[in-house]
Amino acid sequence: MPAPFNAFKQALKQGDTVFGCWLGLADTYSAELMGTAGFDWLVIDGEHAPNDLRSIMAQLQVLEASDSHPVVRVPVGETYLIKQMLDAGAQTLLVPMVDNADQARQLVRDVTYPPHGDRGVGYALTRAARFSQIADYGTTADDEICLLVQVESVKGLENLNAILAVDGIDGVFIGPADLAADMGYMGNALHPDVQDAIMTALHKIHAAGKAPGILSTHDDMTRDALEAGAQFVAVGADVLLLSHAAQALAGKWRDTLT
Template sequence: MPAPINPFKKSLKAGETVFGCWLGLADTFSAELMGGAGFDWLLIDGEHAPNDLRSILAQLQVLSASPSHAIVRVPIGETYLIKQVLDAGAQTILVPMVESAAQARKLVRDVTYPPHGDRGVGYALTRAARFSRTTDYGTTADAETCLLVQVENRKGLAALDEILDVQGVDGVFIGPADLAADMGHMGNAQHPDVQGAIMDALRRIRAAGKAPGILSTRDEMTRDALDAGAQFVAVGADVLLLNSAALALAQKWKKPTR
């Protein structure tokens, strides 16, 4: 029995556009709720949300029963973290703050089994291989593993063409918030210079045959990103959705102050 097909990777290879949402609440109950909302993919955030390996594992488990594909953003591109998340059952990994082709090549090796990579061969014990029930996991997992790298500062943009040349990188996500800050526009990803850099990067990624990705909570930016070729597009975050709805409800019903 081979590793299960990765529907997210299959969609990107087919040139399709898939829409997702960030999960930052670090909770299985809310993750399960989001899994039934109709998104193509959901990202479990290990960088800026209070997640650890066990909470990531628990969310992978509840999302496995949903039609939404689970992506995991690791906090940093460390080999041991990537290995643990893959063994926990993630098939798609997003790695933040990638700034060079050398870093991208290392990440490709991290998600690939020997002899072409360095991923540890302990799948007999893992959830990823269904605890040895996926008998051909070792020979088929690489083809279904999807590596997304995040370019989110000027150094990364300067190295973008070299990063795009790295075989094994499936997609490149442009991080608007960090890029805006690095360009001197903290908290203002809508600045024309930042938007110009983002859209140019998305077009270059698509032209290189990789899948471009973005997070946008503004419809105008989302449409511009789609026009520039974005394929995996996050259009919200559970934290922001809850916060927005809670503020609106409180404002609707609270008594006016005198």
Template sequence: MPAPHNPFKQALKDGETVFGCWLALADPYSAELMGTAGFDWLVIDGEHSPNDLRSILAQLQVLEASSSHPVVRVPIGETYLIKQILDAGSQTVLVPMVDTADHARQLVRDVTYPPHGDRGVGYAISRAARFSQIADYGLTANEQICLLVQVENRKGLENLDDILAVDGIDGVFIGPADLAADMGHMGNAAHPDVLAAITGAIAKIDATGKAAGILSTDDEMTQAAIQAGARFVAVGADILMLSHAAQSLATKWKNTLK
């Protein structure tokens, strides 16, 4: 029996545009709810949310019953973290702050079994191989793992051509917030210079045949990114949706007493 098919990776290969959302609440119950909303993919965020391996595992488990593909963002591109996330059952990994081709090449090795990579061969006891029930997992897993790297500073943009030339990278995600800050426009990803850098990078990524991605809660930026060639597009975050809706409801009723 081979490793499970990765529909997200296949969609990117087929040139489809898929819409996603960030999971920042770090809770399996809310993750399960988000899995019923109809998004194509959901990011379990390990960088800016209070997630650890066990909470990520719990969210992977509840999302297995949904049609939304789980993408795990690790806090940093460290080999040992990526090994754990893959063995926990994630087939798609998003790595932040990748700004050199050497880093990208190591990440490819991190998600690849020997002799071409460094992923530890312990799948017999892993959830990824259904606890040894997928006998051919080691021989077939590489083809179903999807590696996404985040380019989100000026150094990364300067090295984008070299990063794109690395074989084994499935997609490159442009991080608007960090890029804006690095360009001197903290909190203003819609600044014309930042927007031009984002759309230019997306067009370059798309031209190579790799998938370009972005997270944007601004409709104009989202549309500009899609027009430039973005194909995995996150359009919101659970914590922002809850926070904004709660604030709006509280303000609505408080204002009735004025």
């Protein structure tokens, strides 16, 4: 029996556009709820949400029953963290702060079994291999792992061509908030200079045959990104959806008293 088929990776390879949402509440109940909403993919965020290995694994478990593909964002591109996330069952990883091709090459090795990579061979004990029930996991897993890297700095954009030349990278995600800050526009990802840099990068990623990705909660930016070739597009975050809806509801009824 081979490793589970990664439909998200196949969709990107086919050039499909898939819409997603961020999961930052770090809770299985809300993750399960989001899995019923109809998104193609959901990011379990290990960088800016209070998640750890066990909470990420628990969310992977509840999302297995949904049609939304889980993408795990690790807090940093460290080999040991990547090994743990893959063994816990993640098949698609999003790695932040990739600034150069050397980092990208090591990440490819991190998600690949020997002799071509550094992933530890202990799958018989893991959830990824259904606790040794997937006998062919070791020989088939590499093909079903999807590696997405985040380029979100001026340095990263300068090295984008070299990063795109690394074999084994499935997609490149442009991080608007960090890029804006690095360009001197903290909190203003909609600044024309930042938008120009983002759209230029998305065009370049698409032209290189990799899948371009973006997070955008502004409709005009989302449309521009789609026109620039973006394929995996996150259009919201559970924290923002809850926060904004709650504030609007509270304000609606509080305003009736004034």
